[in-house]
Amino acid sequence: MTVRAVVTGIGVVAPSGIGADAHWKCVLAGENRLGRITLFDPDRYDTTLAGEVSDFDAGRYADNRRTVQTDRWTHLGFAAVRLALADAGLPETAESPYDHAVALASSSGGNLFGQRELQRLWSRPARTVGAYQSIAWFYAASVGQVSIHHQFKGPCGVLVAEAAGGLDSVAHAVRTIRRGTPVALAGATECALSPYALACQLRSGLLSTATDPDRAYRPFDAEAAGYVPGEGGAVFVVEDLDHALDRGAPVIYGEVTGWAATHDARHSGRDGGDPGQYARAMRLALERAGTGPDEVDVVFPDALGVPRYDRTEAAALRTAFGPEPPPVTTQKPLVGRAHQGGSALDVANALLAVRNGLLPPTAGLDQPAAGCELDFVRVPRQRSVNVAMVNARGFDGFNSSVIIRGFPEDARGEAGKG
Structure with missing residues (x-):
């Protein structure tokens, strides 16, 4: 019989809210959370709007030793993972490490961290970067840090296909479960909001330059004129159905069937x-x-x-x-x-x-x-x-x-x- 994979935990960290309940209320109410970029001064750029996760405190989700080594993109990932595990009723640290896998998606990596370190390299006499520059920007940083932090030692990997990667990660998690690992984290977070990252996106010619948040991003509309960048995302606990039933998972949100x-x-x-x-x-x-x-x-x-x-x-x-x-x-x-x-x-x-x-x-x-x-x-x-x-x-x-x-x-x- 084919192993069935279900989602038992959802962790959302997005401009719409922190936690699946807050996010869902925002979505149903149609509350626009776009606004002027605050992570840096956007005045010199044609695009000044973005979707940011407001009032986010990374220290609530990871200790200082890990946050100083990592980018905001990974901080958002730490939070989404912890929320997903709590929602699924699973412990923060795996009791059976090799029964837990991580399959997250990535694309642009640690933008804010990398920009800060490169500015430090070129603007100070010492011409040095911090020790963590070599790992914080890396596209697999979130997967590595999450697996270490939660002691998930099963098959781990990162999927890179730009926006499509968020779906590919879910598919890969299901494949991992069907190969015998009962629990896998899937999904993704992103923070492509730094001067360098915004300049790269502007170069594509696909960004909206509107200044009214309510009119800026309009897919399929007659006034559509580009997208507005955003940060955040979601992480899921994907689980072997039998494993979820045996442990009495509090919620089964749905099954990934294809x-x-x-x-x-x-x-x-x-x-x-x-x-x-x-x-x-x-x-x-x-x-x-x-x-x-x-x-x-x-x-x-x-x-x-x-x-x-x-x-x-x-x-x-x-x-x-x-x-x-x-x-x-x-x-x-x-x-x-x-x-x-x-x-x-x-x-x-x-x-x-x-x-x-x-x-x-x-x-x-x-x-x-x-x-x-x-x-x-x-x-x-x-x-x-x-x-x-x-x-x-x-x-x-x-x-x-x-x-x-x-x-x-x-x-x-x-x-x-x-």
């Missing part, structure tokens, strides 16, 4: 990506989940907010589902695009929608642009949500899709008999 990743295999940024390959990822995920297109209750899209990308995403959905795709909803305009952390946050939204039987409203949308006419969720919809699809695209051609299926509480007994 996933797929494809690549455009060409330079596709100028035309907004390859809708064929994107649709192929969706179809493969459905096929592997044993799920028909008509069974999907909601889709959480990548929602870049760049017109050509929005059009190809809408086209991919119609290719995968036919002329009338399922309801579509995105909350990124409330918090910004946090790269791999943003797609992980979409997984959290999908799990909470399934758990609560409630579709959260689409943010940042007034009038759909030509070619983007989809069934957008305009107000919260109370309904049975059994299957959710989460999609993400990473720059340079990455496409990923994950299928989440609900796990009703009354299914615990039947699953245990299996």
Whole structure:
């Protein structure tokens, strides 16, 4: 029998709030949390808005010895992991270290830490950097630090596919569980908010330069003109279903039943990506989940907010589902695009929608642009949500899709008999 993988813990650290409950309330209320960048002075840059995690105290989630060695991106990860473990009812330190794995995603690494150290290198006579520069910026830093801090010694790895990596990490966690490790951490956090990181994103020409937070990030809208950067994300406890049932996990949010990743295999940024390959990822995920297109209750899209990308995403959905795709909803305009952390946050939204039987409203949308006419969720919809699809695209051609299926509480007994 195929091992089944379920999500038993959610840890959210995002502009929308710290903790899944705070985040979900913000999402349902449609509260815009974008604002002027405070982590540095953005006056010299065309983009001055971002989604930041306000009032975040890293010292609440890791001791000083670890925080001085690491970047804010990893600090956010420490917090998300601790929240996820507490939510799952698991101890902070693994009792059986080799039964616990870490499979997080990354893309830009430790930006703030690296910028500070390079400024120190070039602005002081000593021309030195701190001892931790060699590890704090590294894209695998969060995985390494989390595994050490919590003594998770099972298979550990980092997935790098820009925004698509947040979904790839969940898929990799399920594969790890099916290979015999009963518990795995998955998901991602991000903090691509430093002068250097912002300059790199501006170079792409895809950032919004609007100054009104309520009008700045508008995926699929006729006024869409780029994305707003964000930080934060979500981490999940993904677990072997039998292991979760045996230990009496407090909550089973849902089951990860299918996933797929494809690549455009060409330079596709100028035309907004390859809708064929994107649709192929969706179809493969459905096929592997044993799920028909008509069974999907909601889709959480990548929602870049760049017109050509929005059009190809809408086209991919119609290719995968036919002329009338399922309801579509995105909350990124409330918090910004946090790269791999943003797609992980979409997984959290999908799990909470399934758990609560409630579709959260689409943010940042007034009038759909030509070619983007989809069934957008305009107000919260109370309904049975059994299957959710989460999609993400990473720059340079990455496409990923994950299928989440609900796990009703009354299914615990039947699953245990299996």
